Amino acid sequence: MQIEKDIVRIGFNPLTDCASLVMASVLGLDRKHGIRIVLSKETSWAGVRDKLLTGELDAAHALYGLVYATHLGIGSARRDLAILMNLNRNGQAITLSRRLVDEGVRDGAAVAALSHARELRWAQTFPTGTHAMWLYYWLAAHGVHPLREARVLTVPPSQMASNLAAGHMDGFCAGEPWNHRAVMDGVGVTIATSQQIWPDHPEKVLATTADFVRRNPNTARAMVAAVLEASRWIDASAANRMAMAEIISAVQYVNTGKDVIWQRILGHYEDGMGRSWEDAHSMRFHHEGAANFPYLSDGMWFMTQQKRWGLLKASPDYLGVALKVHQTALYKEAAEITETPIPASTLRSSVLMDGTTWDGKDPERYAGSFDIHM
Incomplete structure (x- = not known):
């Protein structure tokens, strides 16, 4: 198998869930x-x-x-993109300012009551991204219209805790370790985890352009195989996770103390309001391959939410777009190389926090089923 491009430049943002890319290189x-x-x-x-x-x-x-937004031309010039694999599940959160907790706001119902009385300022990391969708879904599940009863800002993930401390926002949704950073700094509390919104939800992906995959299929397959092996290594033991936390805490990666990373990586959570727990749905990088498979239904869900909030003006061909974006055949080849289990179906079923079931079978009906929408 001839590798078309032996040096590949891969971008990442400083978040815990970049770990499998870092470890693929380090190992x-x-x-x-x-x-x-x-x-x-x-x-x-x-x-x-x-x-x-x-x-x-x-x-x-x-x-x-x-x-999906770039592939569909939302907020930028349209360009065919490709998802090679999922990088992780779970492990994001919604953080609320300590100032509001001191006013007695300690749960979603209290956030809703305050939101109906005054406009709260929330931050997410990208207007069409996962954190915007988790935030909107959580607010709407508590009866708050996120685009009419809130002011929503876009802030890079690593700047969330400092902006919260400075009083520029009332809360944010972002990836770790920045939620735990806010808790450790005493400036915020974890009012919800993303896995409470959708247990075992999809999170980051390894993405490239469709052109890159067409020109470099062997290189793309090698990338997936390397990252699959790194993902398996991370999930193999608590010792490996601790070693990973030490490595990614370095300045060239996440640039924060390893103590900010390792606790939630091991499932040890504290919310900053006196509650601590062991989370059964903490961040997973491999999960016997289930965390990595690029389920078509995972991608379609994000399109349903983009339609719900008016980011998509018309219903897309949900399945057709997902089939084009997700490189499932290439993924399966890399999975075979690395002896990674492959699920029986490209769709999966999940129950979200409001009791709704998402299984990818009727995305247009699902997108139009919500009481709160644009």
Whole structure:
């Protein structure tokens, strides 16, 4: 198998869920599969998108919704993108300002009551991304219209805790370790985890352009194989997760204390309001391959939410678009190389926090089923 491009430049944002890309490089799993991963630390999701489109990056740690928005021409020039694999499940959160907790706001119902009385300022990391969708879904499930009863800002993930401390927002939704950073700094509390919104939800993906996959299928397959092996290594033991936390805490990666990363990586949660628990749905990087398979239904869900909130003006061909974006055949080849289990179906069923079931079978009906929408 001839590798078309042996050096691949992969962009990432400083978040815990970039870990499988970092470990693929650090452990030499990229070289095992005939490529060399050169990591590029980025400062925003918009920057990741733009560098993918110009070719400055070959691939990237990316948001599901960013990929679909770009593919459908929402907020940028339309360009065919490709999802090679899922990088992780779970492990994001909604953080509320300590100031509001001191006013007695300690749960979703209290947030809703306050939101009906005054406009709260929330931040997410990209207008069409996962964090915007988790935030909107959570607010709407509590009876708050996120686009009419809130002011929503876009802030890079690593700047969330500092902006919360400065009083620029009342809360935010972002990936770890920035929610735990806010708790440790005493400036915020975890009012909800993303896995409470959707247990075992899809999160980041390994994305590239459709053109890259067409020109470099063997390179793309090698990337997936290397990252699958790194994902398996991370999930193999608590010791591996601790070692990973130590490595990614370095300045060239996440640039924060390993103590900010490791607790939630091991499922140890505290919310900053006196509650602690062991989370059965904490961040997973492999989960016997289930966390990595690019389920078509996962991608379609983000399109249903983009339609719900008016980001998509008309209903897309949900399944047709997902089939085009998700490189399931290439993924299965890499899974076979790495002896990674493959699920029986490209669709999966989940029950979200409001009791609704999402199984990907009737996305248009699902998108139109919500009481709160644009």
